[in-house]
Structure formats: C-alpha cells, structure tokens
Amino acid sequence: MDNELETRYIKQPFSLASSGMYAGGLVGVVLAALLGFFFPIISAPAIAILVLMAGMLALLGYKYQQGPELTFTLTFMHLQFHSHQGGWLARWKNIDRIAQASVGNDGWYQPLPWVGIRLKDYGEFVEAICPRVASKILIEQRILLVMAHRNMADPPYQLEDILFDDTPFITPSGQVLKGLQAMLANRMRYNRAFLGYDFFISEDFLDRPAADFAGLARRYLAAA
Structure with missing residues (x-):
C-alpha cells in the first residue's frame, strides 16, 4: 500500500x-x-x-x-471519529462521496468550514453510531440545514417539520429504524436533499482546512 x-x-x-x-x-x-x-x-x-x-x-x-486529543483515524478500511462521548465509523466501501460542503444562493455557492460525507447505505452507519454522538450531530449540525433551507427559494419542506423528524425509517435492506436512529436517518435524508451530503465534519475537529482533509480522505476512498 x-x-x-x-x-x-x-x-x-x-x-x-x-x-x-x-x-x-x-x-x-x-x-x-x-x-x-x-x-x-x-x-x-x-x-x-x-x-x-x-x-x-x-x-x-x-x-x-498534555496535547491535542485524537479525533479521527483514517485506515485503508474506514474513517473513524473519536470523542469522549463515543464515536462513529464509516467504511470507505460505504462512502459514495466526500468533499468540502457549500451552500447555494441564486446560483452562487459559498464554501463552508465543514466536510460533507454522502453514504451508500444509511443502515450500516446509523445502527453502529453511539447514541450520544448521534444526538450531538442532530443538534450541532442543524445550523447547516437551516442555512440551506433559508437560501432555497421554494423549499419542499417546512423547516419545523424536518429538524427533528422521528418518522420510522426503512433502510434498503428492510430494516426499520425508530426513535433516535430514525431521527438521524431522516436528518441525513434532508441534508442530502438540501446540501447534497448526509452528515458533516466540522473544521474545528481537524488539524487542517476542510478542503485539505476532504482531499486526503478522497485518496483513501479512491484506493478502497
């Protein structure tokens, strides 16, 4: 390798x-x-x-x-997030696309200090994620959905209906997700509709700009 x-x-x-x-x-x-x-x-x-x-x-x-804390591990198999509350893991084979996120307004796109990740299968990611981290994603990343919704001329959903939608979610394999897992899966679905990605990584957790981290991750993704 x-x-x-x-x-x-x-x-x-x-x-x-x-x-x-x-x-x-x-x-x-x-x-x-x-x-x-x-x-x-x-x-x-x-x-x-x-x-x-x-x-x-x-x-x-x-x-x-004592030194900065470990936040991410990139291996030939996966991308993994670490925190005191727990973490998440996404296999490269389950990642469809990864790039710096942006928000559009009248045809202009403003890059954001976030890295967007688009998955192939929600079920594998959502079922394995730590509940406390899932809650943090829902709370901390909602600002991106709010920004995208406000910049859309004719949004297909009302903002208050999508921020914490816990409607049972059915994965492609037929698995029914409920509660917090359903809420996260639905948020990912709305993120994809508005922003093109399912969830995001804040630049605050990184040791380099979002664009550079996305470029590094894409090299692992291409080699998987």
Whole structure:
C-alpha cells in the first residue's frame, strides 16, 4: 500500500489558551490563599470556593496542555471519529462521496468550514453510531440545514417539520429504524436533499482546512 495511505491519526490543533488557563488557575490558587492569610475577616467558605474554582481551572488547563486529543483515524478500511462521548465509523466501501460542503444562493455557492460525507447505505452507519454522538450531530449540525433551507427559494419542506423528524425509517435492506436512529436517518435524508451530503465534519475537529482533509480522505476512498 502507498505510504501516504497508511493509518493516519488526525488531532485537534493545540490551543495556546490552555497555557493561560493553567497559569491563571495557579495564580488564582495563590491569590486566594494570600487573601485568606492577610485578610482573616473574609469568610472561610468564600476563600474555599475561590481556591476550588482556581484549582479546577488549573487542572483543566493542565489536561489540555498534555496535547491535542485524537479525533479521527483514517485506515485503508474506514474513517473513524473519536470523542469522549463515543464515536462513529464509516467504511470507505460505504462512502459514495466526500468533499468540502457549500451552500447555494441564486446560483452562487459559498464554501463552508465543514466536510460533507454522502453514504451508500444509511443502515450500516446509523445502527453502529453511539447514541450520544448521534444526538450531538442532530443538534450541532442543524445550523447547516437551516442555512440551506433559508437560501432555497421554494423549499419542499417546512423547516419545523424536518429538524427533528422521528418518522420510522426503512433502510434498503428492510430494516426499520425508530426513535433516535430514525431521527438521524431522516436528518441525513434532508441534508442530502438540501446540501447534497448526509452528515458533516466540522473544521474545528481537524488539524487542517476542510478542503485539505476532504482531499486526503478522497485518496483513501479512491484506493478502497
């Protein structure tokens, strides 16, 4: 296999804000301790709350300083998303198209900081996705559907009817999806109708621009 297509790990870019959080938390702990020592009239519970808040800020900053977290793995078989809430996996053989997403308005298309993925079979993806991640997709990616709906002169659906449509969804294999799975499958169907893709990856999770990540993924897709 081409060396460029070996297993690759994508991590979120490191943020300098984490260093500020860590330093600010440590300074806050010291200042709270000094206040308690030099101004004994200040109530002990108030000092304890300040120390606790500053300590939590320092711990959070320290955690982020340990390095960026893994968000995606690309292998010769699949594209996989990782998060604290869970993740999802899409086999290259089940991906029809992947590219930077865009939204149209009067014949003009504005590229978006999102990567769009169009699948061949919803069932395989939806049945395997973590429920918490499915919920996050529904909530965080609805802005794209709203934008596309508003830019369409004569939309075929009312926005309030499609954002959280939980009508049972039947896959090509005959599997009936209900509840959260049906809601995600229906959202993917509406996304395809309005945006051309089923679900999306935010540039915020990537270590490179959306267009570059889409280009990298297409090389794996072509080799699958």
